[in-house]
Amino acid sequence: MKVIFLGTPQFGATCLKAIEQSKHSVVAVVCQPDKISGRGNKLVFSPVKVLANELNIPCYQFDKIKKEGVEILKSLNADIMVTAAYGQLLSQEIIDICPNKIINVHGSLLPKYRGASPIQYAILNGETETGITIMETELGMDTGDILLTKKVDIKDDDTYGTLAEKLAKVGGDLVVEALDKIENKTITKTPQNNEDATYTKLIKKEDEQLDFNDTMENLINKVRAFNPSPIAKFNLFENTFKVFSLKKSNIVNDNAKNGEVLVANSKQGLIIKCFDGAVEVVEFQAPSSKRMTAKSYLNGKKIEVGIVVNG
Numbered sequence: 001m002k003v004i005f006l007g008t009p010q011f012g013a014t015c016l017k018a019i020e021q022s023k024h025s026v027v028a029v030v031c032q033p034d035k036i037s038g039r040g041n042k043l044v045f046s047p048v049k050v051l052a053n054e055l056n057i058p059c060y061q062f063d064k065i066k067k068e069g070v071e072i073l074k075s076l077n078a079d080i081m082v083t084a085a086y087g088q089l090l091s092q093e094i095i096d097i098c099p100n101k102i103i104n105v106h107g108s109l110l111p112k113y114r115g116a117s118p119i120q121y122a123i124l125n126g127e128t129e130t131g132i133t134i135m136e137t138e139l140g141m142d143t144g145d146i147l148l149t150k151k152v153d154i155k156d157d158d159t160y161g162t163l164a165e166k167l168a169k170v171g172g173d174l175v176v177e178a179l180d181k182i183e184n185k186t187i188t189k190t191p192q193n194n195e196d197a198t199y200t201k202l203i204k205k206e207d208e209q210l211d212f213n214d215t216m217e218n219l220i221n222k223v224r225a226f227n228p229s230p231i232a233k234f235n236l237f238e239n240t241f242k243v244f245s246l247k248k249s250n251i252v253n254d255n256a257k258n259g260e261v262l263v264a265n266s267k268q269g270l271i272i273k274c275f276d277g278a279v280e281v282v283e284f285q286a287p288s289s290k291r292m293t294a295k296s297y298l299n300g301k302k303i304e305v306g307i308v309v310n311g
Helices: 010-020 047-054 070-075 118-124 160-183 216-225 294-298
Strands: 002-007 025-031 035-037 042-044 059-061 080-084 102-106 129-136 146-153 232-236 239-249 261-265 269-274 277-285 291-293
Touching: 002 010, 010 025, 010 047, 010 080, 010 160, 025 047, 047 059, 080 160, 102 160, 118 129, 118 160, 118 216, 129 160, 146 160, 216 239, 216 277, 269 294, 277 294, 291 294
Parallel strands: 002 025, 002 080, 025 059, 080 102
Antiparallel strands: 035 042, 102 129, 129 146, 232 239, 239 277, 261 269, 269 277, 277 291
């Protein structure tokens, strides 16, 4: 089948590559507009655009696809569209363009974790299992019929980055299987049970801050869920520290305030009091510094015991 692919981040690029390597033909790619990033204000292409350029597939970028993209998408005469973390809502007019409509690669076992951040929320909530759902796209928020699913285990050391990579590989294989079955008219559609639905929200800048009034488990899960992006943070010395790894500490001080630094040295590391105990900051990045272990940082820098982190 002739496929129009819509996606933007690496998750989408992995799915795009799987389709391109199948018997199906990707006639065009659509991704979000390029972004200005970094100190040099450089124009950065998304992973999907980079791959489309490598594969010599026409790539379209619309500020508002519902207004700018309809006629172009119609002119491509594709059989079906596939979306995988594209990043814009689609209109019914766009959904109806292709004879086989649109299917979506979603990073959860629907109807659980509908919305924009299913992979992060699964880690945030301490899930041990998630998966990929291939679903039909309709106007509702991830409410379309389920075509295929596959479960994926979440390991204790999985981060958003590692889990997204695993899910993307599964998603690529599963969407190709779905395309094959749609072409052969052997696909089975299963309506979702809306009563079992849960929802995720778009992660905002204020969500990045660690709150040491929270539990050890929740703090650790948040750091995992936000690594490598957008990165969990805390404030110290009026500076922002990016946190890449936390673990539980056995040190106990019930008289300390939540957020209080209990230990800060190169041998034991950086340990901070929280609601139900304490956590050790394993790896972080100080302002104007590189990413390193807290122990390495404390080998040359000093953090006062007793100071309260403003997380």
